[in-house]
């Protein structure tokens with residue numbers, strides 16, 4: 001048992017040996033914009049000249065390929081190793097890219113999911129990357145715990161994504177204690193759908209309320225932006241982030257924040 005655990009750890013470390021920094025993106029619940037933040041972080045770092053890969057570790061709701069416009073592609077293998085799909089020089093690996101029929105739900109129980117996550121981590125040819133961004137399954141349950149436990153001290157830090165509303169304080173403190181207990185550095189929180197800016201008069205409406213956490217922890221506040229939603233729906237997040245508008249600038253601030261904070265830690 002111990003020897004098989006050690007051999008899995010060795011395989012994962014070998015696969016990730018040329019990956020410099022691993023950043024995980026997590027949320028207390030689903031549908032808050034975790035994938036948007038993961039993709040924006042990966043694209044932002046790539047635009048700064050870093051080599052980046054993104055692992056969509058959300059087995060049940062994998063949306064990274066959809067957001068990046070590669071939902072119909074399939075991962076290829078070289079021998080028994082998986083090759084990431086490269087889009088704009090960002091390597092993408094997702095469970096959805098293993099499926100021929102995308103509408104087919106993955107119905108795996110806990111141990112199988114753990115096994116699949118470990119396989120994908122250790123069998124991918126990640127190559128030389130400055131950053132690996134992991135879009136985590138929502139919550140602080142089994143799957144996020146598995147990823148963190150197996151990656152151990154390889155994770156450079158974690159970003160939390162929230163939306164304003166009830167229980168925010170509770171969600172943030174729960175996620176922070178999860179990270180504290182698993183020895184992962186908390187980098188800060190992105191507040192998504194923080195406000196809506198009237199396109200006519202420019203007034204700000206905090207539709208879902210305010211967020212009662214220390215402002216020093218807030219990496220960026222992302223507005224509700226119907227235009228962004230359209231680009232996401234069409235798999236064009238890269239094109240959207242290349243535009244110079246208020247939302248895209250705020251989304252790109254996340255990569256600047258991560259670059260700065262992680263350059264200060266060894």
Ligand SMILES: Nc1ncnc2c1ncn2[C@@H]1O[C@H](COP(=O)(O)OP(=O)(O)OP(=O)(O)O)[C@@H](O)[C@H]1O
Nearest residue numbers: 030031032033034035036061193223224225229232
């Ligand atoms: N700031 C925003 N403005 C407008 N629409 C948004 C914004 N953020 C996210 N959305 C919309 O909300 C949906 C969910 O976003 P996203 O997939 O990033 O959330 P998630 O937390 O990763 O969800 P899941 O838990 O299902 O993986 C997207 O389809 C997107 O269109």
